[in-house]
Amino acid sequence: MKKTENILASSVDTDALVSPDTIIDAQSGSLVDLKSSEPIRPFKVKFDDAELIDLRQRILATRWPKRETVNDATQGVQLTTIQKLAKYWANDYDWRKVEAKLNSYPNFVTKIDGLDIHFIHVRSKHANALPIIITHGWPGSVIEQLKIVEPLTDPTAHGGIIEEAFHVVIPSLPGFGFSEQPSEGGWEPNRIARAWITLMKRLGYNRYVAQGGDWGDAVTELMGVMAPSELQAIHTNLPATVPDEILGALWTHQPAPATLSPDEKKAWDQIDFFFKKGLAYAQQMGSRPQTLYGIEDSPIGLAAWILDHDARSYELIARTFDDKKEGLSKDDILDNITLYWLTKTAISSARLYWENKVVFFKQLGVKIPVAVSAFPDEIYQAPKSWAEKAYPKLIHYNRLEVGGHFAAWEQHRLFTKEMRAAFRSIR
Amino acid sequence: MKKIKTILIITLVGAALALQGTITNAQGPSHSSSKMDESIRPFHVHISDAAIMDLRKRIMATRWPDKETVVDQSQGVQLEKLKELVTYWGSRYDWRKGEAKLNSLPQFITTIDGLDIHFIHVKSKHPKAMPLIITHGWPGSVFEQIKLIGPLTDPTKYGGNPEDAFDVVIPSIPGFGFSAKPTEAGWGLERIGRAWDVLMKRLGYKNYVAQGGDWGAGVVEAMARIAPSGLLGIHTNLPAAVTNDVGAVLGGAPMPPEFSEKERAAVNDLRNFLHNGGLSYLVMMGARPQAVSYGLTDSPSGLAGWMLVHGGFDKWSFGKDPKQSPTIDDVLDNFTLYWLTNTAGSSSRIYWENRNMSLISAVDQKTNQINIPVAITVFPDEVFRAQERWARKAFKNLIYFNEVDRGGHFAMWEYPQLFAAELRAAFKTLR
Numbered sequence: 006m007k008k009t010e011n012i013l014a015s016s017v018d019t020d021a022l023v024s025p026d027t028i029i030d031a032q033s034g035s036l037v038d039l040k041s042s043e044p045i046r047p048f049k050v051k052f053d054d055a056e057l058i059d060l061r062q063r064i065l066a067t068r069w070p071k072r073e074t075v076n077d078a079t080q081g082v083q084l085t086t087i088q089k090l091a092k093y094w095a096n097d098y099d100w101r102k103v104e105a106k107l108n109s110y111p112n113f114v115t116k117i118d119g120l121d122i123h124f125i126h127v128r129s130k131h132a133n134a135l136p137i138i139i140t141h142g143w144p145g146s147v148i149e150q151l152k153i154v155e156p157l158t159d160p161t162a163h164g165g166i167i168e169e170a171f172h173v174v175i176p177s178l179p180g181f182g183f184s185e186q187p188s189e190g191g192w193e194p195n196r197i198a199r200a201w202i203t204l205m206k207r208l209g210y211n212r213y214v215a216q217g218g219d220w221g222d223a224v225t226e227l228m229g230v231m232a233p234s235e236l237q238a239i240h241t242n243l244p245a246t247v248p249d250e251i252l253g254a255l256w257t258h259q260p261a262p263a264t265l266s267p268d269e270k271k272a273w274d275q276i277d278f279f280f281k282k283g284l285a286y287a288q289q290m291g292s293r294p295q296t297l298y299g300i301e302d303s304p305i306g307l308a309a310w311i312l313d314h315d316a317r318s319y320e321l322i323a324r325t326f327d328d329k330k331e332g333l334s335k336d337d338i339l340d341n342i343t344l345y346w347l348t349k350t351a352i353s354s355a356r357l358y359w360e361n362k363v364v365f366f367k368q369l370g371v372k373i374p375v376a377v378s379a380f381p382d383e384i385y386q387a388p389k390s391w392a393e394k395a396y397p398k399l400i401h402y403n404r405l406e407v408g409g410h411f412a413a414w415e416q417h418r419l420f421t422k423e424m425r426a427a428f429r430s431i432r
Numbered sequence: 433m434k435k436i437k438t439i440l441i442i443t444l445v446g447a448a449l450a451l452q453g454t455i456t457n458a459q460g461p462s463h464s465s466s467k468m469d470e471s472i473r474p475f476h477v478h479i480s481d482a483a484i485m486d487l488r489k490r491i492m493a494t495r496w497p498d499k500e501t502v503v504d505q506s507q508g509v510q511l512e513k514l515k516e517l518v519t520y521w522g523s524r525y526d527w528r529k530g531e532a533k534l535n536s537l538p539q540f541i542t543t544i545d546g547l548d549i550h551f552i553h554v555k556s557k558h559p560k561a562m563p564l565i566i567t568h569g570w571p572g573s574v575f576e577q578i579k580l581i582g583p584l585t586d587p588t589k590y591g592g593n594p595e596d597a598f599d600v601v602i603p604s605i606p607g608f609g610f611s612a613k614p615t616e617a618g619w620g621l622e623r624i625g626r627a628w629d630v631l632m633k634r635l636g637y638k639n640y641v642a643q644g645g646d647w648g649a650g651v652v653e654a655m656a657r658i659a660p661s662g663l664l665g666i667h668t669n670l671p672a673a674v675t676n677d678v679g680a681v682l683g684g685a686p687m688p689p690e691f692s693e694k695e696r697a698a699v700n701d702l703r704n705f706l707h708n709g710g711l712s713y714l715v716m717m718g719a720r721p722q723a724v725s726y727g728l729t730d731s732p733s734g735l736a737g738w739m740l741v742h743g744g745f746d747k748w749s750f751g752k753d754p755k756q757s758p759t760i761d762d763v764l765d766n767f768t769l770y771w772l773t774n775t776a777g778s779s780s781r782i783y784w785e786n787r788n789m790s791l792i793s794a795v796d797q798k799t800n801q802i803n804i805p806v807a808i809t810v811f812p813d814e815v816f817r818a819q820e821r822w823a824r825k826a827f828k829n830l831i832y833f834n835e836v837d838r839g840g841h842f843a844m845w846e847y848p849q850l851f852a853a854e855l856r857a858a859f860k861t862l863r
Contacts, residue, residue: 068490070725070777074617080784082725190501285712285719292709295501295508296741298735299727301497306727306734313723352497359507 074091123183124176134170142219144311152417180353193360198227218242229371238374246391269389275385294355376401376427382409468842491522532764550610551603558597563637569646571739583852607778625654665805672797673818717783723779744841794826807832807858813840
């Protein structure tokens with residue numbers, strides 16, 4: 006008991022952490038779910054200095070290609086931008102800060118379906134807090150959610166009220182971050198969704214909600230489709246709302262239907278751009294992830310690959326390295342890239358695209374209550390009309406003025422507000 | 433003149449010395465700043481020991497991912513296979529031998545359209561030899577063609593007749609190998625094709641033929657559309673023979689009833705290849721070449737892993753079959769050339785320059801504008817096996833069509849004598 010308490014005491018209320026079905030194994034100091042024989046083991050992030058030194062040496066020894074032959078980002082991450090990133094990464098960036106931040110929260114690992122799953126679990130001090138499981142995507146990680154942990158768990162200190170409190174569970178996807186890397190095929194979004202249901206059960210939550218964007222959306226919506234009785238509602242910031250006939254028309258390069266409303270037309274144009282110009286990385290990772298040896302061996306190769314996720318995100322990130330202080334900071338961006346590097350998950354994470362059978366943006370048929378926040382710089386800003394068709398129980402829809410693909414990370418205040426509003430009717 | 437002769441005597445084979453008349457300008461400094469400089473300067477490959485050591489060091493410091501989660505190559509090049517290859521690359525492989533292969537051939541640089549173009553130029557000893565320009569593709573280089581030079585220039589030594597002889601010109605595409613890297617956009621297929629015509633004329637060839645597969649096919653088809661005076665015909669081993677009816681089937685339309693079994697098999701194999709992500713590397717380089725290039729430029733294993741995903745290597749034994757050409761050293765010569773010339777990024781831009789079009793689509797390559805003679809050889813393991821009926825629809829002046837019994841995407845590298853025999857037969861009527 007002592008040992009576990011020491012590990013946890015710094016940041017959480019230990020009593021609140023232990024759910025009614027959970028006891029602490031006296032011998033190992035681990036949390037044990039009575040309904041399952043699998044322990045929940047405390048976890049700390051700690052990388053050797055040698056690994057950080059090796060990373061720095063590799064960045065400094067980078068062998069560069071020639072500059073792109075255009076004056077914009079149309080050939081991909083521009084040399085000047087990535088060289089600024091490299092300079093900052095090697096000289097000024099300090100991984101230990103985010104490591105300490107991660108370790109300031111209770112981290113755990115538990116085996117589900119044969120795989121060790123890492124998660125951050127922060128309980129609110131408010132007894133009636135709503136449990137929520139939040140899932141990141143690619144090229145994200147639990148780092149995307151760090152800024153919303155405190156506002157969600159401790160609303161009264163962050164402009165909210167007691168009734169808006171959440172107990173927060175933030176897992177790393179299999180093959181990502183500190184979760185184990187699957188050594189065989191089969192870990193597609195449905196299997197992950199089932200694992201998350203098991204995780205929440207193991208934590209003793211019999212009434213909870215789920216949230217996600219990017220791959221987190223796929224996992225969250227599939228949980229919604231499975232609709233276990235404990236899952237009350239979901240929230241998504243990259244909802245899969247595109248009607249089949251619209252998707253079909255986009256795939257076959259037909260002109261936009263004249264009947265589209267202005268919001269629908271904006272979404273059409275965004276998806277059309279993404280399919281034509283922005284999907285290449287996903288096709289590459291979806292078909293030949295193992296070919297990306299270069300991003301496992303080269304920090305700059307990895308950084309460029311991650312930065313190139315989508316055109317709008319790249320713009321938002323690139324401006325940071327041009328010293329425009331908006332949205333994400335240099336440290337934010339490098340925290341996430343360094344996490345991929347140190348955990349050696351560039352390729353194991355890419356395999357999710359290879360495993361996946363979910364069609365991007367296609368309605369999945371979620372019948373439980375769904376809340377949607379549509380950010381303008383997301384890959385596409387889902388129109389309300391499509392969201393209403395996709396989700397028969399749409400409990401919240403908001404079209405925001407700012408924010409992109411990494412909304413929780415980039416616009417954490419807005420995102421927190423959205424989460425509070427989204428689930429108000431569920432509590 | 434003395435100086436140049438000395439250089440040439442060391443490096444040129446046989447009658448290539450006859451070229452000396454055309455390279456008198458080469459005596460001056462080879463880095464003339466004049467855009468009108470049409471000199472043809474002898475070129476010799478020499479990479480510093482430091483660059484080779486650095487490559488070895490990086491190879492030995494490779495940071496590997498975990499093993500693929502399948503037991504086949506469906507996720508890309510398998511970890512164990514690549515590790516073994518890369519270990520050999522960093523220990524026993526000797527670039528100096530590859531360099532010597534190049535330097536045993538007469539190589540030159542000349543400035544065309546503002547860019548230094550590198551090429552191998554071997555003249556036959558037979559006076560009536562037919563001038564031929566051969567263009568490589570990606571992930572290839574002039575190394576692909578080296579084994580073809582003997583049979584083409586010296587046919588009598590390889591079972592041919594003096595009447596079969598070719599003078600051979602093998603350039604490096606801009607951004608590849610020892611050619612200069614374009615610093616601005618605009619080097620599409622037609623611009624390369626026009627540069628090749630300038631090159632052939634500058635070498636004094638009034639009449640010539642052109643050959644290409646992969647991007648080389650796109651280049652020679654562009655040349656055929658332009659039809660500069662003196663271009664007698666082209667040969668391609670990756671023709672743009674996907675006609676509209678074939679394209680429709682690839683897009684999901686039902687198979688036309690008139691398609692034969694053989695045609696059905698060819699279109700089905702291509703469709704499966706495309707559906708299984710066989711061209712994802714192409715999509716990525718077409719969309720974001722610069723994003724790809726960082727990892728490939730900084731990581732030798734990244735470069736090798738990326739190139740080996742090309743369908744042309746599907747049947748390559750990774751050197752396990754010592755009788756197979758290309759050998760492990762051949763393939764590593766090619767990868768090392770990309771590495772040492774730092775052309776992973778600049779070469780991938782050819783996909784960006786030519787994005788949104790397919791090399792095998794008759795419509796995209798505007799084959800209906802080609803009036804000059806076209807010859808085609810189909811190799812059975814090529815990604816796309818062109819069928820004669822389609823080829824005749826795509827190319828109105830098809831003078832030669834043959835399907836051979838072996839060979840794939842890198843046919844001239846794999847079966848140089850067979851390939852040479854095809855070129856002899858293909859161009860016979862144009863001599």
